[in-house]
Amino acid sequence: MSTAFHHRLARIRALVFRHESLLLLILLAEWITFSFLGRRFATWENAADILRHSAEIGLLAVALTPVILTGGIDLSAGSLLGLCAVIFGKLWRDAGFPPTLAAVTAVAAGAVGGLLNGSLVTRLKLPPLIVTLGTFSLFRGIAEALTRGTDTFTNFPNTFLFLGQERLLGLPTQAWIFFLLAGTAWLLIHRTTAGRNCCSAGFNPEGAVYAGLPLSKIQTLAYVGVGTVAGIAAVIYTARLGQARADAGSGYELLAITAVVLGGTSIFGGTGTIHGTLLGVAALAVLNNGLVHARQPRETAGILTGVLLLTALTLTTLAYFRSSRKPSRTQPSP
Amino acid sequence: MSAVLELRSITKSFGPVRALRGVSIALFPGQIHALLGENGAGKSTLIKVMTGAHQPDSGELLLDGKPSQPLSPVSARAKGIACIYQQPALFPDLSVAENICLALEPHSALSRVRWKNRLQTATSLLRRIGAQFSPETEVRALSMPEQQLVEIARALGSGARVVIMDEPTASLPEQEANRLLEIVRELASQGVAVLYISHRLEEIAAIASHVTVLRDGESIATLPMEGVTHDQLVELMVGRKVAASAPLPAPSTASGPLLELQNLTCTAAGIRNLSLQIRPGEILGLGGLVGAGRTELARVLFGITPADSGSILLENHPVQIRSPRDAIGHGIAYLPEDRRRHGVILPMPVEHNMTMAVQPRLFPWTWIRRNRERSMANQFIESLAVKTSGPEAPVGSLSGGNQQKVALARWLATRPRLLILDEPTQGVDIGAKSEIHSLIRKLASEGLAVLLISSELPELLALSHRVAVLRGGEIVRSFDAPPTPQQVLQAALGYGEKREVA
Known part of the structure; x- marks a missing residue:
């Protein structure tokens, strides 16, 4: 039976591999389809546009991957993005901070928000879903309170808008930040003990403690990572739209989680990759952009996203139940 | 008089582990029969065979002297075999009466709940065993021994003729334990056959009429309690096991602790x-x-x-x-008892598991050095003779003994x-x-x-x-x-x- 278990695990690995290949195929299919259907879809111009519009959600998805690997979830990422955007705007306009300093402070505020999530999860042992459902309302609420719901921050200097609306070396400026952070995340997850320990925590948190792994530290850092990246995404968002509002990034958390899960990360924790997440982000971004070019109604995007995600979820769930179906529940192993 | 429940030469193996190697025991109405044995002697497996949770590999099972099919949990209950565990498994938010009657009433989503009947049934059952609390109490509010009484009442209500009690007094203070013993006697006097499992020899001496000693999955002896001494029982439980190997040389006393x-x-x-x-x-x-x-x-x-x-x-x-x-x-290193939950992380590769406790030493700045990891893993795989398809195989694919070696290697690596x-x-x-x-x-x-x-x-x-x-x-x-x-x-x-x- 132990060999059977081995084979099952091998099958799951193969499945994960297949899953990523599958995503590549989907991406290719999307590209070909929309090239035919849409005018001006298959252009460098449009590719850059897709990149520009997916940077924020892409950043959140990359940062959410380690959290989901530990078996957690963060629903507050979009709200925190909104709060950080408002903090950035207020510091720049009302406190007279230069944009750089305001941006750094907004990112720090994001880290503090993430630390709040992490501390509540690790210290009070509250379920991440509940904690971040709470901060989901809390962060957005503070953002709305700071602006009384109506205040928007605009008229940012062009030097700042360069970050969100211009190009650097041929690519949208923010794409470079996205690539840099995605690369860093890939190294952290796949080449350091931090990433490996996220997986250990996701597979078996108790086992991680008995191995002397710093479980609380791993979990806290994962949430701080999401908070920090939410701050960075807030600055990019503000630069792209040229305005900061309390409702910035609403719903982004769900889109980001969709991308992570679509990318093959198990919602139960333990397995997943950054490149999978990137493929997930790309599949969703191309789908949304392509449908606009093909002049399809917006609802179609929702339907197709749902179909894509459910297919992915079904696959990982099946894989999970196969791996967790112990060789035998009632019999001690030899 | 024939035995209500009799097992003859029951065997049961789990993979290569032979949990029961021939157990015979007969339970008679109105008798309290004690079951003794060390940890791991096979008591739990035997209970599970009796309650239908495990199917025996071989051996006979007789009900009222007639050979019977192996039991399932449902058929065991239907034949009047009930088990009361150390930790009662009740619904804490329901009342005593509900807990007692839930199992007794016909299961149909549409049948009306007859509250009056429930209360009457529960009251009379509780009176039979001399319980002092009201059937309307929420189970949550009851103490552990009181909850056990609820279980006993439920067993009686289901018409149990065989009641198995697994260390019912283990977590009870003496006074409560004595009251429970009274109730067990009362149960037997009403014609129920009781199988009583306990480590407390005085208790067994006080209430049981017969005792069966299990050792290494075998029923070593069944004796009437009368005239048996504690020393005899301990002797039977331990057997004359010879320490297999030469005694160890004692460490030098020169060094301090x-x-x-x-x-x-x-x-x-x-x-x-x-x-x-x-x-x-x-x-x-x-x-x-x-x-x-x-x-x-x-x-x-x-x-x-x-x-x-x-x-x-x-x-x-x-x-x-x-x-x-x-x-x-x-x-300090600790190889935990529950290997599968705490000892190793089953889906992770052998090498990851082995280096888990020495990550800071092996991987400065948390940067994973695959060569170092691989060579450490290979070293332990060789020195401990771990049978695995390779250092990258998930620990879950290994046999129990080899999983344990991986867990040990993790701690030896910490020196x-x-x-x-x-x-x-x-x-x-x-x-x-x-x-x-x-x-x-x-x-x-x-x-x-x-x-x-x-x-x-x-x-x-x-x-x-x-x-x-x-x-x-x-x-x-x-x-x-x-x-x-x-x-x-x-x-x-x-x-x-x-x-x-x-």
């Missing part, structure tokens, strides 16, 4: 005022029943449930151990000064077992201090230089020379001393 515990107390773990010493190169065996506080002590020393008071001295320096990381830093082994050979096949034994000896001879927890007496006695026996979170006896199995068991059972109020 490596670890010294002074009045260590941890309320959460149930450890009380515990003091002990262990020298480098010494194997200190911890004896005692399951739940006596041995694993709990290990968890305190490893920082999982840190101590409340008392001191831990390592080489005469007081240390604080608040987390497993602290413990590892002080050179510990003190190694705590908790049931190191549980669920391990015989070959791997003797390999692990010689490894433990070798490590000790190299100067490692070993704290060995084992419920298997021959193993404990063959490996340990000294033995301390725990009961109720305290050391009740220590032996400086290897004791006899009888001595350990007597100390573990608390026989020969005044019984403690738990």
Whole structure:
């Protein structure tokens, strides 16, 4: 039976591999389809546009991957993005901070928000879903309170808008930040003990403690990572739209989680990759952009996203139940 | 008079582990039959065969003297076989009456709940066993013994003719225990056959008419209680097991203690005022029943449930151990009892598991050095003879014994000064077992201090230089020379001393 278990695990690995290949195929299919259907879809111009519009959600998805690997979830990422955007705007306009300093402070505020999530999860042992459902309302609420719901921050200097609306070396400026952070995340997850320990925590948190792994530290850092990246995404968002509002990034958390899960990360924790997440982000971004070019109604995007995600979820769930179906529940192993 | 339930030569194996190798026992109406045996003698498996949770591999099962099909949980209940566990499994938010009647009423989503009938049934059942509380009480509000009474009432209500009681008094203070014994007698006087499992010999002497002793999955003897002495029973439980190997050379007494515990107390773990010493190169065996506080002590020393008071001295320096990381830093390693949950992370590769506790040393700046990891893993795979398809195979694909070797390798990699082994050979096949034994000896001879927890007496006695026996979170006896199995068991059972109020 132990060999059977081995084979099952091998099958799951193969499945994960297949899953990523599958995503590549989907991406290719999307590209070909929309090239035919849409005018001006298959252009460098449009590719850059897709990149520009997916940077924020892409950043959140990359940062959410380690959290989901530990078996957690963060629903507050979009709200925190909104709060950080408002903090950035207020510091720049009302406190007279230069944009750089305001941006750094907004990112720090994001880290503090993430630390709040992490501390509540690790210290009070509250379920991440509940904690971040709470901060989901809390962060957005503070953002709305700071602006009384109506205040928007605009008229940012062009030097700042360069970050969100211009190009650097041929690519949208923010794409470079996205690539840099995605690369860093890939190294952290796949080449350091931090990433490996996220997986250990996701597979078996108790086992991680008995191995002397710093479980609380791993979990806290994962949430701080999401908070920090939410701050960075807030600055990019503000630069792209040229305005900061309390409702910035609403719903982004769900889109980001969709991308992570679509990318093959198990919602139960333990397995997943950054490149999978990137493929997930790309599949969703191309789908949304392509449908606009093909002049399809917006609802179609929702339907197709749902179909894509459910297919992915079904696959990982099946894989999970196969791996967790112990060789035998009632019999001690030899 | 024929037996209500009779088992003849029942065997049951789990893979290569033979849990039952021929058990025969007969339960008669109105009799209290005691079942005795060490940890792991096969008592739980036997209960599960009787309640239909396990199907025997071979042997006969007779109901009222007639051969019967192997039981399923449903058919066992229908035939009137009920089991009352140490920890009652009731619905805490429902009333006593609901708990009693839920199992008795016909199951149909649409049938009306007849509250009056429920109350009447529950009241009369509770009266039959002399329970003092109202059937309308919420179960949550009842004490543990009262909850057991609810279970008994439910068993009676379902027309149980055989009631199996698995250590019902283990967690009860003496007065409550005595009341429960009264009720067991009352149950028997109403014609119920009772199978009574307990480690408390006085209790068994007080109520049982017959006793069956299990050892290594065999029913060794069935005797009438009258005229049997405690010594005889202990002898039967232990058997004349010969320590398989030569005695160990004792470590030099020249060196001071490596670890010294002074009045260590941890309320959460149930450890009380515990003091002990262990020298480098010494194997200190911890004896005692399951739940006596041995694993709990290990968890305190490893920082999982840190101590409340008392001191831990390592080489005469007081240390604080608040987390497993602290413990590892002080050179303490702990091989936990539950291998699959705590010992290894099953879906992770062998090599990842092996390097888990030495990550900071092996991977500076957290950067994984695959070569270092691979070579360390290969080294342990070779030196411990781990049978695996490779260092990258998930631990879950290995057999139990090899999983345990991986767990051991993880701790040997930390180069510990003190190694705590908790049931190191549980669920391990015989070959791997003797390999692990010689490894433990070798490590000790190299100067490692070993704290060995084992419920298997021959193993404990063959490996340990000294033995301390725990009961109720305290050391009740220590032996400086290897004791006899009888001595350990007597100390573990608390026989020969005044019984403690738990």
